[in-house]
Amino acid sequence: MKIGYVVVIGFSLVTAGCVRPIDLHSDDLPIAAVGGVSCGGSTMAQGALAATPPSFAAGGASVPRAPKSVLYSAPSQEDSTATALYFVNRDGSQRREIIHGFFDANDPVVSPDGTLVAFIRQSASLEHARLMVAGVDGGNLRMLYRSADYVNSVSWSPDSRRIAFLADGKVRTVGRDGDRPAVPIAEIHDDIADVETSAVAWSPDGGTIAFIDGGWVKGHWLGFPTLTLVAPDGSRRRELVTTTGYFAWSPRGDALAFTNRGISIVQLGGGKLRHLVATPEGTVVGSLSWSPDGGSIVFQSGDLDVVDLCRVFADGTTLTQLAGCMPNNNGHDLSS
Numbered sequence: 001m002k003i004g005y006v007v008v009i010g011f012s013l014v015t016a017g018c019v020r021p022i023d024l025h026s027d028d029l030p031i032a033a034v035g036g037v038s039c040g041g042s043t044m045a046q047g048a049l050a051a052t053p054p055s056f057a058a059g060g061a062s063v064p065r066a067p068k069s070v071l072y073s074a075p076s077q078e079d080s081t082a083t084a085l086y087f088v089n090r091d092g093s094q095r096r097e098i099i100h101g102f103f104d105a106n107d108p109v110v111s112p113d114g115t116l117v118a119f120i121r122q123s124a125s126l127e128h129a130r131l132m133v134a135g136v137d138g139g140n141l142r143m144l145y146r147s148a149d150y151v152n153s154v155s156w157s158p159d160s161r162r163i164a165f166l167a168d169g170k171v172r173t174v175g176r177d178g179d180r181p182a183v184p185i186a187e188i189h190d191d192i193a194d195v196e197t198s199a200v201a202w203s204p205d206g207g208t209i210a211f212i213d214g215g216w217v218k219g220h221w222l223g224f225p226t227l228t229l230v231a232p233d234g235s236r237r238r239e240l241v242t243t244t245g246y247f248a249w250s251p252r253g254d255a256l257a258f259t260n261r262g263i264s265i266v267q268l269g270g271g272k273l274r275h276l277v278a279t280p281e282g283t284v285v286g287s288l289s290w291s292p293d294g295g296s297i298v299f300q301s302g303d304l305d306v307v308d309l310c311r312v313f314a315d316g317t318t319l320t321q322l323a324g325c326m327p328n329n330n331g332h333d334l335s336s
Contacts, residue, residue, distance in 0.1 A: 030262030030278035039321040040301030040308030041283035045262055045275035048316030071108050071117065076100045085119060087136070098138030103127075107153070110136065111160040116176060118144075118154050118163050131165055133176060144178040153199050158206045162232070166200050171211050173232060185234035189213055199246065204253040207231065212245055227258050227266075241266055241273070248288035248297065250314075257297050259285050263312065276312050277301075277319065290314075298322070 030045035037043070069087045076084035077097055084100035085108050099105045099119065108119040114136065121130045121143075131145040131154065144163065145151065151167040164173050166188060174182035188211070200211040209232060214225040224242040231237075240256070247258040255267045263277040263285065279285045279301060287300045295314055300307040309323040 029260060030264060030275035032278040032280070037319055037321075039310035039319055040285075040324075041303070042262070042277045042279045042285055042301040042310060042319070044312070044316070044319050045264075045278040047274075048276045048312075071110055073104075073106055073108060073119075085117065085138075098136070099134060099141070105132075109154045109156060111156045111176070112158055113160040116160070118156065120151050120154065129167075131163070131167070131174070131182075133163070133178070142178055144174045144176075145172065145182045153211075155201045155209070157202050157232070158204060164200050164202055164209050164211075164232075166211065171200060171209065171230065173209075183234075185209070185232065186211070186213075186228070186230045186237055201247070201249055202232075203249055204251060208253070210247060210249065210256060212243065212247070213239070214242075227256065229268075240268075244286075246286040246288050246299075248290045250290055251292055251294045257288050257290060259288065259299075261285075263288065263297065263299060265314075274316075276314070276316055277310075 032043045033046045033048065069089055071085065071087055073083050073085055076082045078084075078100055079102060082100065082102055083104035083106060084097050085105045086095060086097050088095040098117070103121050103123040106120045106122060108117050110117055116133055117136055118131065118133045121132045128149070129147045129151040130143050131147075131151050132141060132143055134141040145165070145167060147167050149168050151165060153166045155164045156162075157164070157173075160176065162173050162175055164171065165182075166172075167182075169188050170184040171186040171188060172182040172184050174180075186209075200209060202209055208229050210227065210229050212225045213228045225245055227240045227243045227247050229236070229238050229240060241258065241260070241264075243258045243260050245259060247256050249256055250265075254269070255265050257263055257265050257276070261281075262275060262279050265274045265276065276297070277285070277299075282303065283301060284303060284307060285299060285301045289298045290296075291298070296311050297314060298309065298311050301310050302308055308321050311320045311322055312318070
């Protein structure tokens, strides 16, 4: 039986083969519209309301039902210095710890078929980070990858058979059973594991993996990170646009929303960038999540300490504050 889950983390145009850079002094950046509501310092961008708004609905794909449980990370009941994984029902009942030990269990992601949980195991010791997988009851725990330096960001393939992740300077994939070694499919041009290379996501149709590339290489700043695509076998790598580090697939997989001093949308088939949200200098915007029906994008906006939870309609009609005064710890993984 397939079980629905939401994951909450942090509880404690296109040209073939070349980048389309965003000039910080050109019209490639969102420009704030005059008047209207704001959320966390962000406002609607000029031109957000298109004459013929594009549809990002999932089409023939089924929209997931409301999840029955929430998966989150929090201090362990057995050792408060360690981070454990918990499930809790939507109504707050039956809270249960499924993964715990003398380590931190971070970045949990439930497989699309609802049977497994992948997460990153880290410890304060000299032990290297590991990519782990277990059943949703915490059983059959096994290691899929042991890093030499770091592991971050985890994304399941839509068929739940493989996991894409960032580790040791490369985008890698590995099977859910771990019976074969992880396969490197793309190099990451960044030699530190930070927010600039902390995102990887499988497309809804399973044919493409998106990730963030660029930043610091051997102590030299190469410019803003780049939203990059690659096939699961490592072929057809191409760069889309420069970004400030966050992105989200549309439900159909034909477009990506990304941050660039605001929120914009780029179509995979090419065309002009469409700006939805504009943010002034000094305002942080990130942690994007596109709703399963394609109608809205949830994001965070604010300063380095406190952010608001916001929602913008993909057709450019409405910007709404959902929640305010949330601590900005760069660790939230939003599900809309």
